[in-house]
Amino acid sequence: MAWIDAALTSARPQAMAALLRYFRNLDTAEEAFQEACLRALQRWPQNGPPRDPAAWLILVGRNAALDEVRQRKHHVELPEDDALISDLDDTETALAERLDSSHYRDDVLRLLFICCHPDLPTTQQIALALRVVSGLSVKEIARAFLVSEAAMEQRITRAKRRIAAANVPFETPGAVDRAVRLAAVAAMIYLLFNEGYSASGGEEHVRVALCEEAIRLARLLLRLFQSECEIMGLTALLLLQHARARARLDAEGAIVLLDNQDRSLWNRELIAEGLALIDKALRHRQPGPYQLQAAIAGVHAHAARPEDTDWSEIDQIYAVLETLQPSPVVTLNRAVAVSKVHGAEAALAMIEPLAQPLAGYFHFFGVKGAFLMQLGRNDEARVAFHQAIALANTAAEAAHIRSHLDRLMKDSAARNNAKSSA
């Protein structure tokens, strides 16, 4: 039944989006879609898949939900156009054509946008998108977030209630509204990817599934909005990051930094697609944060060995990103590139003003410690690494810093030995 699963999964965003426009209620749309899927599982194995699975699911789901309403109200007269929909094969083509028209784009965008409504905290946004758009089970989502199924069920129910209260308009959005929605949806997809990528616990295959789902949603969004260069950038960024997934953790689950990764484990197909999208986006000459981050990932992907990395190119891209989206984290990242081009001294001076804003940030102390270590200021490096460990989010992060401390210890032990033998 793998092919039916794939067909239902791929049709889901479009079908849910159309059912939501029709019923204007997330729960009704979901029930209608569920019912349509059940019927698909009964009928498709015998009759084969319909030519347009999404159109089939929309029609069957809509009719099933209407039947349900009618039964509740007892004998309501059939509206005329519904009576016509009894023969699926005839109407399928017509409906599929209507779906292809431009409002289908906005339907899917609305469905995605509803999930990342600004009233919702980000974890609820992601959970809701996974449930409603991607169709993951509550159990699967609960596992990804390391909470109980009951807690996740409650979280999703609460999110739906908030959305119903928020009243997202169903009219076709204007250009400005559409841009706002696109940006919000892109941010949500990015968060979803990071949830899978940042390895803040959880089983690895569950996290990989989140990354893959984010990529699928990004590609869907890009198919709908072909010339949005920031969506090209977002998709490229996710592809290039995910391409390194197999090299990022060692057999014990410890983080392997970019410099030490086995680059033969990088997925060349994902890299090729990511680079092709950056190439396409840059022709627009409208740089944005996703494109720039993708471009940085692209520079890394181009380097066959760590020493081949064009760090001055990365420094320059970060400089543009800093002006576009000034943030201490961007500056911290730029400092790493600066340390490779101009040395650790210059990089350390660059991150000094960040001590205040990044006082609670694990990576700040990790990077600071690494710069100090490069400069041979081992005592100060040790202090920074201890601060980093105190702020580590995962065991893997802490273990990584501890390996630096071990090196420092061996280093000073070696020096003491040298002194005593001298």
Added chain:
Amino acid sequence: MLYAILCYNSEALVGAWTKEQDDAVMAHHHGIEGKLAALGKLGPVVRLMPTTTATTLRDGHDTLVFDGPFAETKEQLLGFYVLDCASLDDAIEAARPLFVDGGALEIRPILYFNPGNPAK
């Protein structure tokens, strides 16, 4: 006679395949490629990247370049080139002279390429 066989399917569907399903499909194709190659029947085989990576040129007073695949149904697929280019810009410049009298050209990066070796 040389024949071209063009493969069509829903991209959303193919994108929903699991890694295992995708690998199985590719293994199926590679098996067929091997058999056809042994028979001297195999010419170039290509798997294209998704249409999201496509760029389309439209012939007109000035050549129009836009993002996305070729989507009109008034024209038919008449042929294709496979070019080795350093960048999308290079590919666009290489494609421009192909226009003779209208039509469109879709430029799509290639994901997998087997040059084949058809017998004469």
